[in-house]
Amino acid sequence: MRLRIDLAYDGGGFYGWAVQPDIRTVQGEIEQALHRILRVDPNDASEPLRLVVAGRTDTGVHASHQVCHIDMSPDILERAVGHMKVPAVTALEHRLQRVLPDDITIHRISEAPVGFDARFSALERTYVYRIADRSSEVDPRLRGCVLHIDGDLDIEAMNLAAAQTIGLHDFGSFATPNPGGTTIREVKQADWARVPAQPLIAQPMAGKGYVVPTFESGLVCFTIVADAFARNMVRSLVNGCVQVGLDKRDLDWFKGKMAVPKREGSTGPIAPQGLTLEHVAYPADDQLAARAQAIRAKRTLP
Template sequence: MMGGMRLRIDLAYDGTDFHGWATQPGLRTVQGELERALALAMHIRATPAGIAPSAADPWPRVVVAGRTDTGVHASHQVCHLDVPEDVLRRAVGHMDVPPTEALRRRISHILPPDIAVHAIVEAPEGFDARFSALERVYVYRVSDGARLCDPRLRGFVLRCDDDLDVTAMNEAARCAIGLHDFGSFATPNPGGTTIREVKSVLWARAGTGTLPNPDGDGAHDVPFCESGLLTFTIVADAFAHNMVRSLVNACLQVGRGRKSVEWFRGKIASPVREGGTGPAPACGLTLERVVYPADADLASRAASIRARRTLE
C-alpha cells in the first residue's frame, strides 16, 4: 500500500448487545463501534453518508478473521486495517510511544465497555486476518441438569434443564471431524460453499478446581466460575454461517435422547437443512482463538484459502 501500512488488531467483546460483527445501517455492531473509535482516534471525519471526504483520508475499514453472529462473544478476535502512515501518526499527539500503541490507548478510551483491544501491531508482510488464518477455535458453554449456573455468567452460558448424555454427544460430534459438506448445519454466503474441515471437537465437563488460596488451609478456597459447566470446543480451518451453533443444537438433541447418533451421522452424510438442525442460542458461544502460520507462510496461506473449497 503506497505510503501506508497494515495493522493487526486483537480484541475481545461481549456480543450480548451487538447485532453481530458486520456493520449494518442503523444497528449497533462490533465493526461499527471499532471503526468509529479508530476514526475518532486518527481525526478522520465522516460525511453524512459515513464516507471520509477524500481518498487521502480514508474511513477506516477493518477486515475480520471471522464474522460473529448477533449475540456471539469473542475473547480473542483478530482483524486488520490498512492505514496511511501520516494518518496513523495523528493518534500520537503528546504521547511518547509508537503510533500503534498510541492508537491502542486512544481507542481504548473511546470504545464502549463491551469491547476491549488486546493489542495493535504492524502486521507482518502477507498477513490477512481472514485468509491467512489456519484455525479458529470456538467454545460453547452449557449449564445442564440441576447444576448451579453462576448468575454472573448468564450472558455467556446456555441453561439446559435436562441432564445431558455427554458420551452420546461426543460420539455424535466426532462424526463432524474431517472434510465435509456441512449443508445440514449451515447456510452458505452468496457464491460460497458449506464445505469445511473440522480438525477436532470435544464435549467436556469443566473441572471443579479453586483459585490459589494464600492461606493454603482450604478454609478460604474460591471455586472457578466455570466449575461444572459443560463445554463444547471445536477447531476448524473456518466455519460457515450458523455452523457451530447448529452442530451444538444437534448434539444437545442427542444428549437429551430426542435424536440418535445415527440421525446425526446421517445429517453429515446427507447435507440437507431441516428444522432439527437449526442453531442453538447465541449466548453460549465464544470465539476463543484464531491461529496463524509462521510469518513466512502468511501470503501463501491466504492465496490457497481464496480458492473455492471442494470435497476432493
C-alpha cells in the same frame, strides 16, 4: 501500512460483528472510534478505514480473542500521537481503548507482517460453547456467556455425535453458505467435556471447610477447531449434539444429517450467548501470503 488488531468483546449488546446501518455492531463501534481518533471523515471514500476480521460473529456471540486488520497511510496513523511521546501504533492502541465502550477490549495493535490477512491467512479458529445443565450449579453471573438447559446431558452420546464432524465434510445440514460460497469445511477437533470442579485456591485456609471453585467448574463445554466456519455452523452443530445428549434424537439421526447435507428446521442454531470465539491461529510470517492465496480457492470434496 497494515495494522493487526487483537481484541475481545461481550457480544450480548451487539447485533453481530459486521457493520449495519442504524444498529449497534462491533465493527461499527470500532470504525466509528477510529474515524474520531484519526480525524477522518467517514464519508470520504479517498481515506477508507475498514476493518477485515478473522471470523464474523453473529448477534449475541462473544470473542475472547478476535483478530482483524486495517490499512491506512502512515500520515493518518501519525494523527493518533498528538502530545503523547510514544510510537504512533502504541498511541493508537491507548487512544482506541479509552474511546471504545466497556464491552470491547483491545488486547494489542501491531504493525502486520508482509502478507498478513486477518481472514484469509488464518490457519484455524477455535470456538467454545458453554452450557450449565441440571447437573451444574447455575451461576447467575454467567448468564450472559453460558446457556442454561433444564436437563441432564449425556456427554458420551454427544461426543459420539461430535466425532462424526471430524475431517473434511459438507456441513450443509448445519450451516448456510455465503452467496457464491460453500459449506465445505475441515474440522480438526470437536469434543464435549464437563469442567472438573477444581478449587480456585489449591489449599483451603486453615480451619475453613469451603473451597472457592473456579468460575467454570461443572459446566459442559464444547470445543471445536476448524480451518473456517460457515454461517451458523457452530451453533447448529451444538444444537444437534444437545438433541442427542437429551435423548431427543439418536446418533443415527446425526449421522444422517452429516451424510445428506440438507438444511431443515431440526438443525437450526442454538441460542448465541453460550458461544465464544477463543483463538485464531496463523502460520509463520513467511507463510502468510501463501496461506491467504490458497484459502481463497473454493473448496470441494474429493
